[in-house]
Amino acid sequence: AQSVTQLDSQVPVFEEAPVELRCNYSSSVSVYLFWYVQYPNQGLQLLLKYLSGSTLVKGINGFEAEFNKSQTSFHLRKPSVHISDTAEYFCAVNTNAGKSTFGDGTTLTVKP
Amino acid sequence: DGGITQSPKYLFRKEGQNVTLSCEQNLNHDAMYWYRQDPGQGLRLIYYSQIVNDFQKGDIAEGYSVSREKKESFPLTVTSAQKNPTAFYLCASSKGQGVYEQYFGPGTRLTVT
Numbered sequence: 001a002q003s004v005t006q007l008d009s010q011v012p013v014f015e016e017a018p019v020e021l022r023c024n025y026s027s028s029v030s031v032y033l034f035w036y037v038q039y040p041n042q043g044l045q046l047l048l049k050y051l052s053g054s055t056l057v058k059g060i061n062g063f064e065a066e067f068n069k070s071q072t073s074f075h076l077r078k079p080s081v082h083i084s085d086t087a088e089y090f091c092a093v094n095t096n097a098g099k100s101t102f103g104d105g106t107t108l109t110v111k112p
Numbered sequence: 113d114g115g116i117t118q119s120p121k122y123l124f125r126k127e128g129q130n131v132t133l134s135c136e137q138n139l140n141h142d143a144m145y146w147y148r149q150d151p152g153q154g155l156r157l158i159y160y161s162q163i164v165n166d167f168q169k170g171d172i173a174e175g176y177s178v179s180r181e182k183k184e185s186f187p188l189t190v191t192s193a194q195k196n197p198t199a200f201y202l203c204a205s206s207k208g209q210g211v212y213e214q215y216f217g218p219g220t221r222l223t224v225t
Contacts, residue, residue: 043218046214092214094212097209100209105154
């Protein structure tokens with residue numbers, strides 16, 4: 001079985017500042033990693049994913065994430081956030097054998 | 113446009129009544145999922161289906177039932193046995209497991225009083 005830990009439940013940040021949302025995972029088999037974003041009262045939508053290859057992946061809205069196998073992490077970053085980035089962010093892990101496992105989410109609040 | 117639809121957006125029921133939440137997809141995806149979302153608890157898997165006429169219990173299946181008679185439809189029934197049914201319910205689909213991401217519907221907010 002796999003598990004996902006999002007290390008911060010809430011991250012407040014000022015507009016135009018950089019942000020990092022942290023995600024660690026554990027699994028005994030190879031994993032595929034995803035970040036999703038959820039705006040209030042909506043479903044989730046995919047930000048980016050790591051399947052294989054380059055450990056730095058770029059997604060929509062200027063977000064990127066780096067897969068670190070030795071630290072079993074997949075942290076999400078953005079160099080300069082906007083008010084519109086205020087949302088909840090979920091890290092998720094897939095394996096070939098099982099269903100997806102989601103973290104508990106990180107609420108990003110961007111303040112003016 | 114391809115996507116997932118959930119209806120209704122808001123649903124109100126009296127305690128003791130069963131209620132069915134609709135989920136339809138036109139993405140031709142084999143796998144479909146139901147999640148429950150409560151504040152601060154992330155997504156918890158209720159049921160999932162990898163193929164028509166087959167489904168498996170997730171982590172919190174008690175008090176819920178599903179059917180998968182058609183590839184594009186995966187309705188969820190919240191029964192009167194569910195002790196705390198008020199929540200935000202999300203339906204999702206994917207081409208399969210592993211490398212495939214999930215596509216989510218807009219959700220149904222169920223309030224039971």
